[in-house]
Amino acid sequence: MRIDELTGPKFEELGPRLAFLPVGSVERHGDHLPLGTDTIIAEHLARELASRTNGILLPTIPYGPCIALRDYPGTFDVDWEALYRYVLSVLREAARNGLKKVVIVNGHGGNTNVLKFAARRASIEHDMQIVVFDWWRDVAQDVRKELFPHPGHAGEDETSVLLAIRPDLADMDRADANEAPHPTLSLYSPSTYREVFVKPLIGDARKADPERGRKLLDAVIEEVLDFLREWKMI
Ligand SMILES: [Zn+2]
Numbered sequence: 185m186r187i188d189e190l191t192g193p194k195f196e197e198l199g200p201r202l203a204f205l206p207v208g209s210v211e212r213h214g215d216h217l218p219l220g221t222d223t224i225i226a227e228h229l230a231r232e233l234a235s236r237t238n239g240i241l242l243p244t245i246p247y248g249p250c251i252a253l254r255d256y257p258g259t260f261d262v263d264w265e266a267l268y269r270y271v272l273s274v275l276r277e278a279a280r281n282g283l284k285k286v287v288i289v290n291g292h293g294g295n296t297n298v299l300k301f302a303a304r305r306a307s308i309e310h311d312m313q314i315v316v317f318d319w320w321r322d323v324a325q326d327v328r329k330e331l332f333p334h335p336g337h338a339g340e341d342e343t344s345v346l347l348a349i350r351p352d353l354a355d356m357d358r359a360d361a362n363e364a365p366h367p368t369l370s371l372y373s374p375s376t377y378r379e380v381f382v383k384p385l386i387g388d389a390r391k392a393d394p395e396r397g398r399k400l401l402d403a404v405i406e407e408v409l410d411f412l413r414e415w416k417m418i
Pocket residue numbers: 213221222291292337338342
């Protein structure tokens with residue numbers, strides 16, 4: 185159920201239940217994937233999870249901080265402070281409307297820390313139970329390592345998943361590869377961003393395969409459902 189498609193009385197009848205909030209980005213993903221790839225994947229997972237748990241799907245937040253790829257046309261690098269305040273407000277309003285259990289499905293690395301800070305604060309201030317997860321690294325790790333030993337950005341793994349959801353939006357004739365250096369600690373500098381992103385992707389998108397993408401999506405959904413059962417959120 186999408187909250188934005190419910191009438192007021194229907195929403196009132198539903199009562200408290202688990203809510204899912206997808207958060208994505210508008211960011212360059214190689215030359216072959218749509219700019220909203222992170223949004224599309226997060227929204228897909230949140231929709232599937234909501235339907236499997238009889239939960240409520242909240243409207244997606246489609247922008248996030250994208251510093252590393254801001255020089256590539258199509259990237260909207262939104263201030264993290266703005267995202268923090270916005271997510272905190274949405275969580276507060278969810279709680280005020282009786283939705284005190286929220287799962288934030290994150291599709292974009294630049295959002296991760298911001299979402300975790302907002303979730304921590306909202307949980308204390310509004311007595312909420314909030315889960316935050318990055319679909320590509322927090323869950324189904326064994327399956328992912330087996331299917332995609334070389335994770336990237338718009339590379340083999342993310343391209344496979346996008347192809348499993350919206351193949352019509354990909355332009356695989358333009359799929360490319362970039363074996364970028366990988367700093368082992370957090371290293372922030374404009375020259376490093378340029379060195380890593382000599383092209384707007386990491387990994388080898390040419391090896392993408394929608395069947396493996398589908399398997400990873402299924403594993404992510406199953407593991408999140410297991411987690412929600414384990415912590416008695418469903
Ligand atoms: Zn992405």
